[in-house]
Amino acid sequence: MDIDKLVKQRSGIKAKLTNFEKYIAMLSSSKFISELQRIDLEGRLSKFEALYDIFDALQMEIELASANPENEYVERNQIEERYHSLIANARSQLRTSGSECKGSKTGTTMDSKSGASLKNGFVRLPKIDLPHFDGGYQCWLEFRDTFISLIHNSDCIDGINKFHYLRASLKGRAAEVIKNIDFKDENYVIAWDLLCDRYNNNRLLINNHVQALFDLEPITKESSASLRRLIDVINKNLRALKTLKEPTEYWDTLIIFMMSRKLDINTNRKWEEYRNALSESPTLTKLISFINGRADLLETLEVNQNKSSTSVNNKQKSFIIASTKENQNTHKEMINNKLENSKAHSNNLHNKLKCPLCSNDHLLYTCDLFKILPTETRLQKAKELRVCLNCLRSSHITKKCRLAGCKYCKSRHNTLLHVEPTEQPHQDPMPSASNSIALPIDTTNSVVLSADTIHHTSTTNVLLSTAMVKAVSNSGEKVNARILLDNGSTANFVTESLCAKLDLLRRKTTSTVTGS
Structure with missing residues (x-):
């Protein structure tokens, strides 16, 4: 450790020596040391005595780390001299204060540590609180x-x-x-x-003690504590009134009447039975003796009842502990069964999620290999894999499938298996003015333009409206054409064949088409 830091720590110890020295000087200037000051000095002295061991260890480190240990030996000697001088002075103060505090004429002395009086120096009495x-x-x-x-x-x-x-x-x-x-x-x-x-003020004191007798709280529930409290309040106030020169020895009849009115129903009944058995009027001493006996009886019954209830509680605790252990074992078995069922369910779910085409953990309709196949090939593969053609799962057949059918034609097949019907020769060359075609969206986000359809492939399906119209060429001839209705488009496209039919003028231009 750095010697400068050690020296600073030693300076702190020297400061404590100085503070204790000032305190001893202050006590020495007083003619008499009170009990509080003596107790305070004892506490300070015990802490000060423990300071030497700390100083000794610290000084040893300084002497070992110092380049001039002789100087540190001198410093040690000076500090030790101050320390031992202060210890001797403090103990002298304690001894002097103990000898000054002499007892009365009976030969009683004061204990130097507790402040309690000692008779013949053999008995140490406990401290009395003020x-x-x-x-x-x-x-x-x-x-x-x-x-x-x-x-x-x-x-x-x-x-x-x-x-x-x-x-x-x-x-x-x-x-x-x-x-x-x-x-x-x-x-x-x-x-x-x-x-x-x-x-x-005797008049006020008497009034307050008499008022305390009249203000006694009645006992509502029979108990030993309530009966003893009643006796204590009566005795306390009667003793105070007697000290104030009141003739309380003649108040038995009044006090008995007041106390009997404060008793609970059972105790009051027992008191009346006891009173009727007496040949003369009862005294206050007999009433207090009767109530004490009643309190002793109730206390015995209460102790026995507490022991009985404690025994019952212990049995209930033992039963609860045993039941708890049994419930814990049952709970553990339930948890183990749930874990096993969960594992089995996970295995079944894993088997259900296994793709029949690529054997990966996904369903067939989410398989990328299945999606890139042409529609006719998808249909053929679904039949070969023996899956439901409506939901593409292998857990049931198509007739028992509860899911909705194709989004385009509402038939009982999956949307990925939908095939657009071809136009028949005998049909009207002008279909309805508004038709909808399915535009499968490819994940490459490319756009392909043709005369009949626009294919924009992605992971979802988008429906765009089309219409059959008659376009007029430069020569005035009307030509049938199918147009795509897209309100969000910012450019118009036309096939080369339709451009030739309409005899449109052409010029070169450059533009970029990107998918969103």
Whole structure:
């Protein structure tokens, strides 16, 4: 590899050293490292420690490729000194932050990695997520007590970090309460007191918790989850009301009435049967115990039902898999049969397409050798080859052919076998004024002019109209002549014999006649 490129890569590593050095200097200037900063430092340190292996391999390549390796040895020594110094400084910062965050008087210390409290240094507790509060009065007491326990009463967290945690925990309407307070160390207490003044309203808190009891959703379908959810909502709001100094211990009759109205039909019936068997009025504790027992029963039944349905589903899957395999085998057999039938059909089709005249893969009426033969010879060959004279195929006889006949005379023979009838002596020398003659078109695209017909051969047949007329010669004599009616022609032609009969004047000229 080019040594210049290696040196540029080493410069990138040195830039990372400089950035980490600035970060360590910033932490050293602070009096106290917060938990977030300590966690951030741990992440940066783990990545920075992995940087040495990359540098070592890169520096080795530079030293091998350099013309003056002594200079590179000096460069290595300088970078390694900076690296090890930064590692030592970072670990010292982590150790110092862990020792500063001491526990309360019970002898509890903070874990240097997870931030959780340790008792006697043996138990590492999981990390506790901060609660969130969006301004709902029903959640205020829970948020307030949790935040006070984790953040507000902690001596390890300074004011600015407490303020940071508070702002991160508030959402929606609650965040608007402290939105306009400047983010400073001394303003944390102001923000916390303002939030408590806003939501420590006993009258509103009581109203919201009582409203939550009345707004319980009735259970429409009997299930263990619905019954447990009902109990949880009741207990949560009653505990909150008790914290607010409400005499909830005297509310059993009211709460029992409210809860029984929210039960489903089956559970309510069972509760009335249980209640009638009691010798005295039931208490809220008995109702909750009854609902818990009912939920346990339903949960057991639901588990057994799920196991049964799972077993049935497995059997159905096994049956479906077996059926699928059988269907796949049947499908494969059908495909093989279709392939065999297709091959047989292809062979039959190949035999049908085989020309009886030249043995090539085409039908007789498309055979070029057959087309160039005179009409009489074509007819003779068709009879010798024993093909249908109407369609020129060998699969049937002429009487059973269903295709249309000749395009010219509509007779039961192919158009390629059509022969123009000759004129009889006793007929009128002047045929009808308009006749049609078949002009077979040759593939050579040549034009042949004669007194009676014009032959223009190609792969298709073209019909042009003719007429018998009386032409007047120079001497006034009328001569019978057949003319060809072609509206698209740009030149007129006449046979030499007719020119002699009409005693026409001649002069030499040159023109080119081409076929389209």
